[in-house]
Amino acid sequence: MQIHIVQPGETAESIANLYGLPVERLIIENAIIYPNNLVVGDTIVILYPEITYTVQEGDTLAGIAEAYGVTVMDLLRNNPYLSDREYLTPGETIIIQYADPKIKKIAVNGYAYPFIENSILRKTLPFLTYLNIYSYAATPEGNLININDTEVIRTAKEYGVAPIMLITFPESENRENDITHRILTNKEVQSRYVNDVLHFLNTKGYYGVNFDIVYIFPEDRQLYIEFMVNFVSVIREQGYQVFNTYGASTFELLTGIAYSELQYANISDYVDFTILLPYELGFSIGIPLSTITFNTVQQFIDIAITLIPPEKLQIGLSTIGYIWELPFLECISRGNAISNTAAVELARENNVPIEYDVSTESAYFIFIQGNEEFFVQFKDARTINAYVQEVAKTGLGGIAVWNVMNFFNDLWLIVNSQFEIDKVIM
Template identity: 45%
Template sequence: MQIYIVQPGDTIYSIANAHSVSPERLSLENDIPFPYNLVVGEALVIIQPNRTYIVQEGDTLKSISLSQQIDIMELLRNNPSISDGNLYTGEELVISYADKRTGEIETNGFTYPFIDMSILRKTLPYLTYLTIYSYQYNRDGSLIEIEDTEIIQAAKSYGVAPIMYITTPTSGDNIDTEIAHIFVSHMEIQNRFIDTILLTLQIKGYSGINMDTPYIQPPDRQLYVDFIKTLTNRLNREGYSVTVTVAPSLFEAATGITYSGIDYTGLSNAANAVLYQLTYEWKYPYYLPISILPLDAVLHTLRKAVAQFSPPKCILGFTNIGFVFEFPYFAAITEANFINYRSAIELANNTNSKIEFNEPSHSAYFHYIGNAKEYMAWFKDSRAINSLISNSQELGMRGISIWNIMYFITNIWLLINAQFEIKKILL
């Protein structure tokens, strides 16, 4: 596998010929629609197939799986274009790639309940866990229901463990900063909350929960760890897992100063797993994300946190969401608009922009003019994602988590698939 950066004068045909792959497969694996327009600076993932199969009349996924001795999930991972089960006579499918995988990895994808089911089906073969966002809890220990039955069942049919994500209630951008104190201070509310979670897990068919860590007042630091320990013990006895999510702020990543209210070691010991979620600022369009910072600063913060965790319990979370903002930029005043990877490439193509790569932050970006104003688009491409995954593996972390999977980015999933065996815990 390699990542190739489009140069001036390149075409899909010249790149394919130079790397011994078909132009059809190169365009398919990098979401490049006909007429195959390329953007200078665009990062393409190129993976040479080792063994392929030409679809015959009457073939099905099951018959190909049996004749080619390949697991159906592996067949779908190698060929996401057949996720709907439709096969066409003469179509070339990848049975195996030339690259040898380096090990096993756990993968998690966040989704909203309203995800397009065709996108979900295309993504599920690449996932160990599907985390559904989100159940909010109230001060009395009750939960606010969401409509999630269909995607829970879909996840399980692909051997993916559905995870119930639990967050603090919000009003606009305002988070209830007192709720953690209420929970750790009142055992009756705490027990009601755990009972409600267990009932929901049983009724809905979830495999476990992911508990978003709220604002914790420093005096409540140990009480919150005790609460997570109680929660984990109760749920583990019933066969459910508990993950806690912690997210460094932009201030923490920039300064290396860790907020004293969170006991990273205590939470790691109390829960089954810890999701260390980078770039949580996607929720706040008036604040720049952590991805703007130099990668060294972000990795320094990550290493400090992992040193307090048990690395095999730790999952690295990052976003595939990009940002577009107007120049000049003023903190807390300029509003950023969110953009997905494919839309960023299309915007660069439509504005005749050249994509640059900021080495310090490991982010792709480009400038363009629209309505007589200057804008910058800033996003993560396959180079950035590959770097984050590599660093997580070097630190001994168990896996990765992507916010979010509402859009399918073929080349990012293929670069993960080419390098790792993706763990399935329900098959």
């Protein structure tokens, strides 16, 4: 696998010729819409096929998979555009196997809202081990608020992906009004909470549960550890997998406060995976995680693996970029979310090159519309590769992608080329 950076004057055809690849394949794999109008500084992932097959009349994916001793999911990962098709086209070439050797097998967690577009979901599922559905929220009375997740759960299982019930808690400035505090200290509220979690696990068809750890007030921390250890044991006895997620903010990582959250690391002895995940939402007031140095992320991982076995850790990767209007005003400027695809298209429309900041492992550009100036920062193939190399170097058990509401082509090309993706539902 190689990453090519588009230079001035290059086209999809000239890049394909440079690497000795069919231009049609390069265009399909990289989802190139304008092959003769590439954006300078954009990334093109170069992969070399080792085994290919030319589709014959009457072929099916299942039949081809059986003939080559692979799975249908293998074929969909190597040819994700096929997820949009009902039939194969005779004469087209599909990839059976790429030349890159797989580094190791990893678990891949994806996060999605229940209203994810069905075509995007089906295109993404072959790359996932688990799908975390966001989210069940606890009320002050200890009940969980139900969500419309039936169809997403069914579709995930259809692709051999384990649906995971994600539980979140709203944070509170006041301990007495804090929902986590009420659950830990009020036996009646705690009983409702436990019963609701088990009820939804049993009736919805979930494979497991993921507890999103929020700020715990100092007086409640030991209670939290004791409660979680006991509750996790109950859940696992019923055959479910259990995850816990540490969602670190920019402030927490820069100040080192995030490291204190790892004081709950002993809970990780009882769960299947611990996820170090930066939640980034549809907007950002202040500085988002993508602006911190990648070295800070590496330091967080290095500390985490001294407390938690690396094979039980997954590093979170946010797919979200942001666009800000300049000048940037601290605590006032609002950055709106933007995907990789939308960012590249914006650079094309404004005829500006994409730059790359190695310290933060993020792509960026500045453009002007009328009298307004904007700054765009986002993830590209180089960002993904940095995280992939960190997983390989530290022996982490996998990655967790926040979120999969858009299909991030570079992400899945690189992950699929470097790793074998575990499937826990066959």
